[in-house]
Amino acid sequence: MLDRPNIYLIGIGGIGMSALARYFQQSGRKVAGYDRYRSPLCEDLEAEGMKIHYEDDVKQIPSRFKAEDSLVIYTPAIPEDHSELNFFQKEGFEIVKRARVLGLIAQKHRCLAVAGTHGKTTTSSILAHLYRHAEVEISAFLGGISTNYQSNFWGHDDTDLLVAEADEYDRSFLNLKPTAAVITSTDADHLDIYGEAQSLEDTFREFAESVSDFVLVNESTNLNLGLKYGFGNQNSYYADQVQVREHQYHFDFVHPQGRISDISMLLPGRHNVENAVAAAALALKYGLSEAQIKAGLESFKGVKRRFEYHIQKEDLVYIDDYAHHPREIAALQNSVRELYPKRKITAIFQPHLYSRTRDFLNDFAESLSAFDEVILLELYPARERPIAGINSKALLDLIQSETKSLMARQEILSRFSEEKPELILTIGAGDIDQLIRPLKLALLK
Known part of the structure; x- marks a missing residue:
């Protein structure tokens, strides 16, 4: 084929x-x-x-x-x-x-897969970068554009290792039969496919059981299999001595054979420290040295649309992020607050999918309420038909914020051509990325 x-x-x-x-x-x-x-x-x-x-x-x-x-x-x-x-x-x-084709390609290699409802794109991108930075030839199929290489693919059929983002949507990742896998999270999502959270968790378990050699699971999951990673020494692999210094995260990576001390990460957010731990664990297991891992982590520049800075000035910061689940929005908000504790944060969010908005309506409202100002765009339906009563206005009504609004794109551009926020975010998985260029131009006027 x-x-x-x-x-x-x-x-x-x-x-x-x-x-x-x-x-x-x-x-x-x-x-x-x-x-x-x-x-x-x-x-x-x-x-x-x-x-x-x-x-x-x-x-x-x-x-x-x-x-x-x-x-x-x-x-x-x-x-x-x-x-x-x-x-x-x-x-x-x-x-x-698509998933079947990726599965057939992966059969030609030892596949290192990264799955999870949050964190899989960044973790797989870090993992692929660790090898490439160490000049080890691998193949990589990523779910985002690596900022280091401006691509979501590199490699060829003759590499030993293949790094793949393993997508749980539509049970796609069951087409992969990996040598090793990380599971970053099993939070409820895609309930239009799975029906209920337990079904999703069972499918992650089925995926883990298809792995032939090594399974690494985030400590936050309910999956009692493989080895665990996270922040505490109850895990086989963990981050220790986590600090924020001059807008950067520093931490030690502790593994069963030792410790890599004082790693400095360009990526913001404690959740990205966890992602780095997972990637480092797999890289250490499959051929890289401690020195190669430290150098790789410290040179990783991120993934497009994952906490991506578009403006970073003393008086104005603009960050874009793909977050489209309440837990992801909460993690984003926490990261921004930790880095910029005194800034007023304006969040522009585009809800993605009628079904996801319905299933997590109250959770979305709660996570968005933590921002100082919330601006909603109209919901992006993607593949879905409308669901009665589910729209951006329904979400707006539940958000507990004194400063909230539903705005069209042109209204947003007009407003921010005149008014400069302290820190502004664009958030979502729909076509909100089409707003990035014009908003950046408006803000810099």
């Missing part, structure tokens, strides 16, 4: 799909695809030689990709009535989900 000369991806601009597109492109295939809008990531793929169009229109599919020797890959975010998907189905093409 993977040796087809033509690869067509429906939803090519998705973070996981684009990593696959880059994999096939660098291995000499012809790659094209469809996406809903021309994001900066799509622009990068086009610059790398891929043909992409932005209308659901069978006529725009290049003719070579309508030939029998094409492989069609799609993402679960694509609706069932998508005309291009239906065309390939009717014509009898081999059509496979």
Whole structure:
């Protein structure tokens, strides 16, 4: 299946799909695809030689990709009535989900997988960076754009190790059969798929049981398997002596064979110290030295849309973050407060999915209420149909803040062209990333 000369991806601009597109492109295939809008990531793929169009229109599919020797890959975010998907189905093409393709690629390597409802993108990106910084050849399929390398993929079929972000959505990660895995968290999410939190936890357990060699689990989970990591010495791997000095986190990484002292991390947030511990544990287990790990952690610059600074001045800070779950928003708020305890924080949040907003409505309201000011955008539905009574206004009504509003993008840009906040955040997993460039320009006027 993977040796087809033509690869067509429906939803090519998705973070996981684009990593696959880059994999096939660098291995000499012809790659094209469809996406809903021309994001900066799509622009990068086009610059790398891929043909992409932005209308659901069978006529725009290049003719070579309508030939029998094409492989069609799609993402679960694509609706069932998508005309291009239906065309390939009717014509009898081999059509496979993204997760299955990644699983087949991973079989060629020893796979180090990172799963969890929060933290998996940063942890897998740190892990991949540790090897690359140490000049050890690996392959990496990441769920975010590494700031160090401006990509979410590197590698080839001949590397021994492959680092993969293992996505729990749609039970996708069960396609991977890893050599080793980290599970960063099992908090309830994707209840539109799982129905209830216990079902999600059971699926994480099933994933862990598919791992052949080494399982590392965050101490906060209820999974009684593998080794634990976190902050206390009850764990096999943990962070000790955690301090914030001059806007940077310093800590010791303690492991069963010893200690790496006074690591200085560029990434903010105690949750990222935990992520670093998990990545360091796997890297130590699979070939890297203490010196390589310390140098790698101290040189890691982060992941796009994960606590990403866009303006960092004495009188104005603008940070963008992908947080789209109440626990992630709370962790973000805690990190910002710890680094900037005296600043007034203005948070612009775009709710993502009707089902997630419904399932965690009160939790979202509670986590957002911790900011000094909250501005909501209209909910981003992605693949979903509307749910009665669930919208941004319903969330706004529950937020316990004296300064809260529901605003259109142009209103936000107009306001912040004139008024300069002390610290402003854009938060969410929808298309709020399209606000980043214009907001930054408005703030710098």
